[in-house]
Amino acid sequence: MKEVTTRDQIVAVADQMFYQQGYENTSFADIANAIGISRGNFYYHFKTKDDILEAVIDRRLQDRKDMVAQWDADEESPEIRICKFIDILIVNGEKIKKFGCPIGTLSSELAKLNHPNQDGANALFGLFQAWLRCQFVALGREDDADYLAAHLLARSQGVAMLANAFQDDEFIRREVEQMHGWVAAQAALPGRGATGNC
Amino acid sequence: MKEVTTRDQIVAVADQMFYQQGYENTSFADIANAIGISRGNFYYHFKTKDDILEAVIDRRLQDRKDMVAQWDADEESPEIRICKFIDILIVNGEKIKKFGCPIGTLSSELAKLNHPNQDGANALFGLFQAWLRCQFVALGREDDADYLAAHLLARSQGVAMLANAFQDDEFIRREVEQMHGWVAAQAALPGRGATGNC
DNA sequence: GTCTATATAAGGATAGAC
DNA sequence: GTCTATCCTTATATAGAC
Numbered sequence: 001m002k003e004v005t006t007r008d009q010i011v012a013v014a015d016q017m018f019y020q021q022g023y024e025n026t027s028f029a030d031i032a033n034a035i036g037i038s039r040g041n042f043y044y045h046f047k048t049k050d051d052i053l054e055a056v057i058d059r060r061l062q063d064r065k066d067m068v069a070q071w072d073a074d075e076e077s078p079e080i081r082i083c084k085f086i087d088i089l090i091v092n093g094e095k096i097k098k099f100g101c102p103i104g105t106l107s108s109e110l111a112k113l114n115h116p117n118q119d120g121a122n123a124l125f126g127l128f129q130a131w132l133r134c135q136f137v138a139l140g141r142e143d144d145a146d147y148l149a150a151h152l153l154a155r156s157q158g159v160a161m162l163a164n165a166f167q168d169d170e171f172i173r174r175e176v177e178q179m180h181g182w183v184a185a186q187a188a189l190p191g192r193g194a195t196g197n198c
Numbered sequence: 199m200k201e202v203t204t205r206d207q208i209v210a211v212a213d214q215m216f217y218q219q220g221y222e223n224t225s226f227a228d229i230a231n232a233i234g235i236s237r238g239n240f241y242y243h244f245k246t247k248d249d250i251l252e253a254v255i256d257r258r259l260q261d262r263k264d265m266v267a268q269w270d271a272d273e274e275s276p277e278i279r280i281c282k283f284i285d286i287l288i289v290n291g292e293k294i295k296k297f298g299c300p301i302g303t304l305s306s307e308l309a310k311l312n313h314p315n316q317d318g319a320n321a322l323f324g325l326f327q328a329w330l331r332c333q334f335v336a337l338g339r340e341d342d343a344d345y346l347a348a349h350l351l352a353r354s355q356g357v358a359m360l361a362n363a364f365q366d367d368e369f370i371r372r373e374v375e376q377m378h379g380w381v382a383a384q385a386a387l388p389g390r391g392a393t394g395n396c
Numbered sequence: 397g398t399c400t401a402t403a404t405a406a407g408g409a410t411a412g413a414c
Numbered sequence: 415g416t417c418t419a420t421c422c423t424t425a426t427a428t429a430g431a432c
Binding site: 039040043 | 406410411
């Protein structure tokens, strides 16, 4: 039976608010009010705002690691696993329309702030890039697995960006369909067949 | 002979700083110092920070309108014109690696701030969407011109996002090459032939 | 049109009582 | 571990002299 500590609450609420309002635009007061603790209490758990960001990034990393691990465990083929990744755009469609991709928008914001934790945020991209890479290798595309992974990452980022700007469900649906087709085409190319783990 | 007014300077510097540092993260003091005027002087030209943002968006809109008008005037075929759009990723590659796409990052930031001028920022996307749409119509793809335009917009946004996160020139180059190929493939599809203006 | 104050508010951070 | 009170800095914005 797992106890919910104040620290956990802070990180969970900060995670959500950094996503919905942006890191800089979220104040200690915002987070404190949402939980129902005082601002002062904050500094018992975290020395600085940057420390909270670090904890939020760690949390997101763990979340995403768990997610892809689940896909690895549940889904039979790399093709289906890659499609699971693509389907995030549908599954999280409402949030993405409102706030964009949590990874992309954080990375972008920290880049503009020239924030010391930019690398941490980009590690989130790195996690998906590496995982997708594995799937393409398993699909028999070891020669250009890196590029294919980055390509798919970029496409989904682009769709998230336009979903946020245009609020267009039909566009999202159509792009997801297109990407599914693209994955199938990659799988059908010569060189296929490797199925080993990564 | 065109006089450079203080107002023009403010808008020009704000445009650059909003791009490089973000809108919220840029203060009046930042802009004032860069130009060499006092903070107080600011309010003679603009009542609020939001007013400056509006002027910056107008400026960007005019810039981009001029740019596509130049392409319309200079380039012979819609295919080449579309490639001009794609090539922004190369031409502005260094800036994009450092700060992302000026349109996408602004749209994304304003969405998180729930800023009243979100529509203005998205009008920048709209401008390119409409222009690209025209090019695809001219390419004979009137049936899905809207989608093709959004698709290409999304792809270039995705590349800009990853360029900013990963700083990878080779990836940008490869994606641009891919998109060029894609445009050529669209042009070669049946239904081609219309060349009228939009 | 530009400047020098100055008002006012908000945010990050600290000290110390409980 | 949580609270209140307070400090310090920065930011938007205003008033009024030049």
